[in-house]
Amino acid sequence: MSDSILVIPGSGAVTPADRGLLYGEGVFESLHLRPSGxxxxxxxxxxxxxxxALLEMPLPPREDLAELARRAARAGPGGEAALRLIVTAGPASGPQAVYATVGPVPAAALRERRDGIRVITADLGVGPRPPWSLAAAKTLSYAENLAARRWAQRQGADDLLWLTPDGHALEAPTASLVWLTGDTLCTVAPGRTGILAGTTAAHLLDRAPELGLRAEERLITAAELTAADGVWFASSLRGLAEVRILDGTHRAGSPWTRRLLDLLGFEVR
Incomplete structure (x- = not known):
């Protein structure tokens, strides 16, 4: 597939007065598009x-969104691709914009899936989330997430792991943290931290027993993470990217990486 992005309209249209454009008031999901859909x-x-719901913003009927995703999939290349569903808040008076896009999986995501990533940790600088926090929502206000990744890249890393002020791991700007300790596959508990719940991470933990692993949501400090038997960032398009360098310390490759990617159905190329 070329680098072009296909846009599949659902309803409404983005206008200069759209609150999604002006304020980032809108939601989206990135999905891995496969030959099966x-x-x-x-x-x-x-x-x-x-x-x-966190934005107090209505959505079209669920089946309409599902059909839009299926129409976008049919318009796609028929192989691996990136599908996004976007819903904006619309103008103060007027319809929401609902649409989908289909484009290639970024080359960086494919490379990180294959080769692993260099990660640095950084204090997020906030304590408990205020009641109005949208950290648990996947909104169109993604500029800070992308700025965090750019900052990490200027430090010679590929990505960043946010920490609480007391040193507990949270999430990456665009991925969930997953780690293996003995026979237990873990991810950070979103309900206890207010972070965005990861779809790929949750699905992986659901299927972990198929490989003889237990699954657990819990907290871990950055210091404890250095002793884990495997550490990965999980996201819809990368699938899993193994953390091979953490705060400058090299980590041996885990034999579980390929097994977990196979379990999720991701091709390594």
């Missing part, structure tokens, strides 16, 4: 509705 569509629609 949009991967984990139901989980992504669930999260889209949770995000919209």
């Amino acid at each position: 949009p991967w984990l569509l139901d989980r992504h629609l669930d999260r889209l509705h949770r995000s919209a």
Whole structure:
């Protein structure tokens, strides 16, 4: 597939007065598009509705969104691709914009899936989330997330792991943290931290028993993470990217990386 992005309209249109454009008031989901269709569509629609509820923003009927995703999949290249569902808040008076896009999986995501990533940690600089926080919503206000990744790249890393002021791991700007300790595959508990719940991470933990692993949501400090048997960033398009360097310390490759990617159905190339 070329680098072009296909836009599949649903309803409404983005205008200069759209609050999604002006203020980032809108929600989206990125899905891995496979020959079989949009991967984990139901989980992504669930999260889209949770995000919209936090913004107190209505959504079109669930089946309409599902059909839009399926239409976008049919318009796609027929192989691996990136599918996004976007719903804006619309102008102060007027319809919301609902649309989908289909484009290639970024080359960086494919490379990180194959080769792993260099990660640095950084204090997020906030304590408990205020009641109006939208950290648990996947909104169109993604500039700070992308700025965090750019900052990490200027430090010679590929990505960043946010920490609480007391040193507990949270999430990456665009991925969930997953780690293996013994026979237990873990991710950070979103309900206890207020972070965005990861669809790929949740699906992976659901299927962990198929590989003889237990699954657990819990907290971990950055210091404890250095002793983990495997550390990964999980996201819809990368699948899993193994953390091979953490704060300058090299980590041996985990034999579980390929097994976990195979379990999720991701090709390594």
